[in-house]
Amino acid sequence: MADPYYIGEAANILGTASRRFDWNKAADYLERISSGALVRRVGWIADHVKADVPPEAQEDQQGPLDAQTPPSAALRRPFGQRRIAQLEQAQEQARHEWRG
Secondary structure (H helix, E strand, C coil): CHHHHHHHHHHHHHHHCCCCCCCCHHHHHHHHHHHHHHHHHHHHHHHHCCCCCCCCCCCCCCCCCCCCCCCCHHHHCCCHHHHHHHHHHHHHHHHHHHCC
């Protein structure tokens, strides 16, 4: 978003249109972009506006996250604080293992 001033209105639109929003397409875009920070932001705003994310877009398809789970696999997971915390924990574990 070019101007953060409008984020409140964007959140309002997302909250209102969340039933018509194509969450699977959004997950595909997020997977292509492969940005953990963007996933966290989308997850936060979806939680914040209490978006009506359909169950099929929230299914765990890959099992639990761990240090070996690539970020792109985690993007298909449900948005939300629990999943974001697991992703951050897996990333921290991977950094710790990399350092030795």
